[in-house]
Amino acid sequence: MEAELNKVAVSPLVAAPRVLRPEAHVSVHTRHAAELRLYVVLITLIAVMFLSIVVSVSLGAIHIPVKAMFAAMLHQGSLTETQRTILFAIRLPRVLASSIVGAALAVSGLMFQGLFRNPMADPYIIGASGGAALGACIGIVFLSQISIFGFSATALLAFAGSVITMAVVYSLARARGRTSGVTLLLAGFAVGTMLSNSTYLFEIFDPNSTSGTRIVAAWLHGTIGVPEWTQLAITFCLFILSMLAAFPLMRRLNTLALGDEHAHQLGVRVETARIAIILAASLLTAIAVSLGGLISFAGLIIPHVARLLFGPDNVRLLPVTAVAGAIFLVVADTLARTLLAPSELPVGILMVFLGGPFFLYLLRKGKREYTL
Amino acid sequence: MKPLLNFDGVGFRYAERQILADVSFTLEEGSCTALIGPNGAGKTTLLRLGAGSLKPSSGSVLIESQPPAAMPHRLRSRLVALVPQQLDVPFDFTVNQIVEQGRTPYLGLLRGPGREDRIAVDRALEWTDTIHFRNRIFNELSGGERQRVKVALGLAQGAKLLLLDEPTQNLDIGRQSELIDLLHRLRGEGITILASIHDLHLVAGNFSSAHLLGPNHSLFSGTPAEVLTVGNLSKSFHFNPARNPLLYPHPFMHEGL
Numbered sequence: 001m002e003a004e005l006n007k008v009a010v011s012p013l014v015a016a017p018r019v020l021r022p023e024a025h026v027s028v029h030t031r032h033a034a035e036l037r038l039y040v041v042l043i044t045l046i047a048v049m050f051l052s053i054v055v056s057v058s059l060g061a062i063h064i065p066v067k068a069m070f071a072a073m074l075h076q077g078s079l080t081e082t083q084r085t086i087l088f089a090i091r092l093p094r095v096l097a098s099s100i101v102g103a104a105l106a107v108s109g110l111m112f113q114g115l116f117r118n119p120m121a122d123p124y125i126i127g128a129s130g131g132a133a134l135g136a137c138i139g140i141v142f143l144s145q146i147s148i149f150g151f152s153a154t155a156l157l158a159f160a161g162s163v164i165t166m167a168v169v170y171s172l173a174r175a176r177g178r179t180s181g182v183t184l185l186l187a188g189f190a191v192g193t194m195l196s197n198s199t200y201l202f203e204i205f206d207p208n209s210t211s212g213t214r215i216v217a218a219w220l221h222g223t224i225g226v227p228e229w230t231q232l233a234i235t236f237c238l239f240i241l242s243m244l245a246a247f248p249l250m251r252r253l254n255t256l257a258l259g260d261e262h263a264h265q266l267g268v269r270v271e272t273a274r275i276a277i278i279l280a281a282s283l284l285t286a287i288a289v290s291l292g293g294l295i296s297f298a299g300l301i302i303p304h305v306a307r308l309l310f311g312p313d314n315v316r317l318l319p320v321t322a323v324a325g326a327i328f329l330v331v332a333d334t335l336a337r338t339l340l341a342p343s344e345l346p347v348g349i350l351m352v353f354l355g356g357p358f359f360l361y362l363l364r365k366g367k368r369e370y371t372l
Numbered sequence: 373m374k375p376l377l378n379f380d381g382v383g384f385r386y387a388e389r390q391i392l393a394d395v396s397f398t399l400e401e402g403s404c405t406a407l408i409g410p411n412g413a414g415k416t417t418l419l420r421l422g423a424g425s426l427k428p429s430s431g432s433v434l435i436e437s438q439p440p441a442a443m444p445h446r447l448r449s450r451l452v453a454l455v456p457q458q459l460d461v462p463f464d465f466t467v468n469q470i471v472e473q474g475r476t477p478y479l480g481l482l483r484g485p486g487r488e489d490r491i492a493v494d495r496a497l498e499w500t501d502t503i504h505f506r507n508r509i510f511n512e513l514s515g516g517e518r519q520r521v522k523v524a525l526g527l528a529q530g531a532k533l534l535l536l537d538e539p540t541q542n543l544d545i546g547r548q549s550e551l552i553d554l555l556h557r558l559r560g561e562g563i564t565i566l567a568s569i570h571d572l573h574l575v576a577g578n579f580s581s582a583h584l585l586g587p588n589h590s591l592f593s594g595t596p597a598e599v600l601t602v603g604n605l606s607k608s609f610h611f612n613p614a615r616n617p618l619l620y621p622h623p624f625m626h627e628g629l
Contacts, residue, residue, distance in 0.1 A: 117462040248481035254469070255476050257461055265423055266529070267449035267477035312463035315484070 038316055045323040049099065052327050056095045056334040061341060062086055090226050097232060098224045098333040098347070099326035100239050101292040102302075106325025107246060107318065108284035109299030110306075114253035114314055115277050116185055119307075122300040123285040126188030127169045128162040129296070130195030132289040135161025136219050137199040154219075155231070155290035162289055165191060166282045170275075180260075196220075222295035222348020224333050231291075239287055243322065245280045250314040253277065257312070295348040298325055298332075301355040328355075374401045376533055376564050377422055377452075381431035384417055391417050393589035394431070399533070399566055404559045406575045406596065407568040409585030410609050415568035416457065418585070419535045422566065423454035435533065449477035453526035457537040459518070461510055467521050468506040471496055474528025496527035499561070500554060516547030523554060527563075534558065536567035540574060552578050572616075576600060584608055 058064045064083050072079045072087070079087065108123040115121070123129070139154030146153040169191050173184040202216060227235070252273040255263045260270050288295065302325045306317050329347070332354055336347040377399040384392040391414045399405055407415050420426045421433050424440030433439055440448050453474075461470065474496065475489040485493075497503035500520040505513070510521060519539055526534050539555075540548045552574055555565055569575060575582055576596040584592040584599045586608040592599055605613045 119462065251476075251479065251481070251484070255473050257463065257465065258470070258473055259460060261420075261425055262454075262456060262459065263476075264445075265425055265449065265454050266473060267445040269445060307463060311469070312465050313469055 038310070038320075041310075042319055042323065045320065045327065049323050049327050049330070052330045052334075053095050053099060056098075056330050057087065057091045059334055059338055060086070060091060064091070093229060093232055094224060094226045095330055095333070097227050097235075097291045098329045100232075100235060101224060101288045101295065102298055102325040102327070102329025102332075103322040104239055104242075104284040104288040104325075105295060105298040105329070106302035106306075106321045107243065108281040108288070109301075110303040110314065110317055110321045111246065111249070111253065111277055111281040111284075112299070113303055115256065115274065115281070117257060117259075118185065119304065121185065122296070123281065123288070124192065124294065124296055124299065126185060127165045127192030127195070128188075128282055128285045128289070129294055130192030130197075131161035131163075131165025132158040132286070133161070133196045133199050133220055133294060135159070136289075136293065137202045137216050140216050140219065141202050158289045158293075159286040161195075162286045163282055165195065166278060170278060218346060219293040221346035222293045222351070223344075223346045224292040224295075224329075227291060235287055235291060238283065242280050242283045242287070243318075245276070246284075246318060249273065249277050249280060250318050253314040292329075293348065295329070295351055297348075297351040297355040298329055301358070302328055305358070375399070376401045376436065377566070378434040378437075379418075379421075379431070380434070382418075382421060382428045382433055383430035384414070384421060384426065385429045386417075390589065392421075392428075392585075395585075395589070395591050396431075397583055397591065397593050399564055401532070401564055402559070402562060404555060404565040404578070404580050405567070406579040406582040407566060407585070408570070408572065408575065408582060408599070409568075413585040413608075414589075415585060416537055419454060419537050419566070419568060422533075422535050423452050424448050425454065446477040450530055452533040452535065453529040453531035455522045455526045455534065455536040455539060457541060459522050459525075464509045464511060466507050467502060467510055467513070467524075468493070468497070470510050470521060471502075471506075471524045471528050474525045474530075477529060492530060493528050496524040499527060499557060500524040501550075515542045516544070516550065519543060519547070519551060520554065523551075523558075527558070531563075533564045533566070536565065538568050538570060540569060540571045548574060572600060572605070 054066055054069070058066050058069060062083065064079065064087055068079055068083075069087065072084070105123060109121075112121045112123055112126060113119055116126075135157035136154050139157040143153035143157070169184065169188045172191070173180070173187045175183075199216065199220070252263075252268060255266055255268050256270070256273065258266070263273075264270050285299075288299075303317065303321050306321045306324055310316055310320060329351075332351050333347045335354070336345045336350045339345060339350075375398045379395050379397050382392060382395045383390070395418065407418065409415055417426065421428055422435075422440070424433075424435075424443065427441040433441070435443075435448075435452055440452060443451075459470075471493050472485060472489070475485050475492060478489060479485060494503070497506055500523050502517065502520050502524050505517065510518065513521065523534075523536070523539065526536075536555075539551055543551060548571060555567070555578065559565060567579075579596055581594065582596045582599040584604055586592055586604070592604055602613050605611075
């Protein structure tokens with residue numbers, strides 16, 4: 001009777017020898033095509049970035065012709081003294097700052113979205129914004145005259161605020177040696193909201209209520225100021241440093257997309273990887289905040305658009321996102337200061353109206369190209 | 373036969389709840405074992421212990437005489453792969469991108485997948501018969517296709533021991549037999565298999581041995597024929613096996629019901 005047990009509903013089929021299907025060879029071909037397409041897109045994007053920077057610098061209340069600008073690089077005298085001052089002391093630093101802000105926001109958005117496995121995560125939702133806003137307010141209201149290495153106290157305090165907030169949020173979300181992504185998001189949301197709303201108190205107690213609160217308001221809406229060259233150089237070095245740190249973490253982000261447990265199962269030190277990703281992304285957020293205040297949309301939208309066009313592979317998305325973010329913010333900031341000239345829109349507000357409809361359009365269109 | 377995975381008096385508690393107690397068994401290399409038991413009996417926990425995702429509260433788990441939870445992460449990942457019940461993937465990763473993640477234990481921080489890794493991925497896709505939809509989006513696949521992609525992910529790890537958590541769950545009878553065929557093929561390639569399974573009609577004839585996690589943390593091991601008796605099943609699952617039409621044609625149904 002027991003022997004009959006082996007005759008069962010599903011009988012094993014004999015495993016036929018399998019011949020490699022033609023599709024397997026096609027993959028090599030498509031892989032090369034995909035790589036080529038990535039390079040073409042990247043080179044095009046970099047060219048567009050330089051073009052947008054040049055055009056942005058030439059536009060403004062005082063027009064600086066592009067031709068004269070390039071001539072000025074080679075020999076003196078092709079620009080008037082006023083044009084020279086505007087070009088090198090005001091416009092170029094500001095445009096370069098906006099490109100760094102855009103790239104930093106976009107890449108930190110990419111990292112936070114990947115880390116939290118949530119397409120709605122952005123550099124600010126996990127609390128960095130609240131901390132930065134509070135730090136900036138303290139700087140604006142009490143320490144507006146102080147600056148170190150070209151950084152205003154405002155920028156430094158914003159920087160410290162976002163990093164300290166991240167540390168607090170992370171330790172709050174950590175339990176039994178583990179951190180869950182959802183807890184982290186919620187803790188960040190709660191802490192960030194408390195901190196950013198506490199800035200309201202400064203408006204009440206501000207002795208010089210007209211100028212201070214207006215600067216605070218501009219800060220909270222996101223406005224790219226005119227940085228000094230030293231500040232720009234240091235920020236740029238920090239940006240390059242965090243991009244170098246981000247690069248090897250991209251493959252980790254791909255694996256973490258399968259979930260913490262599966263990533264652990266694949267040999268990833270999940271906790272170490274996560275701390276490294278949070279550090280790099282917070283540093284990028286702080287860089288952006290110190291130059292441009294709270295610009296909330298670029299970090300959400302750029303990684304999304306890049307993902308819709310190039311698929312979710314973070315290794316490929318990193319350079320594309322950085323360059324696209326730079327272009328996006330250079331264009332947005334140029335529009336912000338020229339559209340309603342001589343008055344100026346906060347770029348953060350313009351960003352919302354520029355990015356929002358585009359994002360909704362992409363979402364509705366459902367255009368998907370996964371070939372890359 | 374060499375022992376590959378060894379549980380010795382393994383117990384596991386989580387938040388004051390005893391989930392497993394005194395579980396002992398040995399998997400021999402090349403064997404294909406079914407893990408059966410009612411919901412909540414601790415099948416998933418047992419598999420996670422085997423994969424080193426959890427550490428036992430008592431007793432020891434050994435893979436090739438080493439505790440997996442204490443092994444270097446990458447070495448462990450090359451030895452044992454766990455195919456989870458559910459794989460939730462945010463964003464639109466393609467099948468190929470998912471299976472490529474199986475090569476993680478072979479890659480450095482800076483070194484991307486090379487020729488060897490691509491061959492391993494192709495082979496995993498080939499064996500699981502998923503290669504013709506390698507460029508499709510994982511989240512848009514049917515349940516049966518996803519199940520095979522998850523197995524491919526485990527295979528890409530190059531593991532000797534494959535732990536599968538309810539691989540036939542939510543599959544229709546045709547897709548179930550496809551998956552069983554796949555297990556046979558893997559066994560033919562020398563891969564040792566431990567699969568938790570609720571579809572008892574698939575166990576006999578397809579698995580070389582079975583472990584039944586019964587009431588009061590008991591573990592009953594043996595050949596499928598020894599384990600799948602009316603007495604054992606009705607005791608563990610609190611039901612009359614004769615009421616299951618798939619089990620009904622089996623001869624053991626007539627054993628004095």
